[in-house]
Amino acid sequence: MARGAALPPDRRLPVPQGGRTVVAKGPRTVHLGRMRRSRRTGTWQLLCAAFAASAVLYGAIVGGQIEQLFNAAVTGAERAVVAMGFGVKRVMVEGQKNATDAAITTALAAGPETLMLAFDTDAAKERLEAVPWIRHAQVMRLLPSTLQVVIEERDPYAMWQNKGQTFVVDDEGVVLAPALPQAFPELPLVVGEGAAKHAAELYEILAPYTDLKNRMLAALRVGDRRWTLKLRTGTEIMLPDGNVEMALDSLEKLQADRGVFERDIAAIDMRLLDRITLRMRETTAAAADEVAPASAPTSATGAVKKPDGRT
Incomplete structure (x- = not known):
């Protein structure tokens, strides 16, 4: 039989003895396509x-x-985890003096439904430090259900009055809160634009001059470059925009020699380095005109010699 030729359609193969007949069927055509x-x-x-x-x-x-x-x-x-006791049930705060409970609670943003393990302490720290009274904050988780908050508050330094409003400020001039009447009676009063920022600098210079400080009612910032000190008697002391310590030394000597703080003086002008000008009150000058002889010159102002002898 030729190679590749098809088998006869019904060729019987030899049957083994005792076996059955097997019919070999023709090849099946497979359609590959x-x-x-x-x-x-x-x-x-x-x-x-x-x-x-x-x-x-x-x-x-x-x-x-x-x-x-x-x-x-x-x-x-x-x-489910909160139900197991891992929700925020208690908040412990250390270092709180002037910051309100409401401000701290709002900044924490944690409650009974807050999951302790998922609470972001870093974000809470940032929110707390955005509260004006709080300089630094630390937030810790105490499992299973307590938040511990440690804060460092800013210290109130002065009362700042500007444009008809009064605020409590710290030594950096940061506004801490609107000033409440009689809330901080011991704080000095500074007035004007830039006064809050420069208050600590001024009062550091004034520290040795205790008599002058005790007589002061307020410090007025003028043009954000110099100060005018207002005494409780109404006298105004106009300081220069530089060499303030030298001017205060001259003022201290003038008080020791002439008692200018007790006199009826409207203003002590120290803006010029070579002289101090005293301006008397109008009523005092008028009274002097009435009492003095016609030939005696009177004036509401007068130049005072500096400690070096200049006028």
Whole structure:
């Protein structure tokens, strides 16, 4: 039989003794083209199904459904953990003097439903330090259910009056709170634009001059470059914009020699380095005109010699 020739359609093969007859059928024709098309069809179906699933997933993500499902699952888990006793039940605060409970509670943003393990202490620290009274803050978790807050407050330094409003400020000029009547009666009063920022600098210079400080009612910032000191008697001391210590030394000597603080003087002008000008009150000058002889010169102002002898 030639190689590759087909077998006869019904050729009987030799049957083993005691066996049964087996009929060899002709070769089966396999249509390869049809099988290839079948495989391609299956591949396209898989691709279409994958695309459809991706589209559905994308739509769910864009529509927020996945996020909602995830958040719902997380919220459920958090509630379960909170129910186990890991919610915020207690807040301990150290270092609080002037900051209000409401300001601290709002900045913490923690409550009974807040999960301790998920609470962001760094973010809470930033929020606390945004409260004007609080300079530094530290927040710690004490499991299972306590937050410990340690704060360092800013110290009130002066009362600052500007544009009809009064505030409590610290030594850096930071506004801490609106000033309440009689809340800080011991604090000095500074007035004007820039006064809060430069108050600590002024009072550091004034520290050795206790008699002058005790007589002061307020310090007025003029043009954000120099100070005028207002005494309780109403006398104004106009300081220069430089060499303030030298001017105060001259003023101290003038008080020791002539008692200018007790006299009826409206203003002591020290803005010029080579002289001190005293301006008397109008009523005092008028009284002097009435009493003095016609030949005696009178004036509401007068130049006083500096300690070096100049006038």
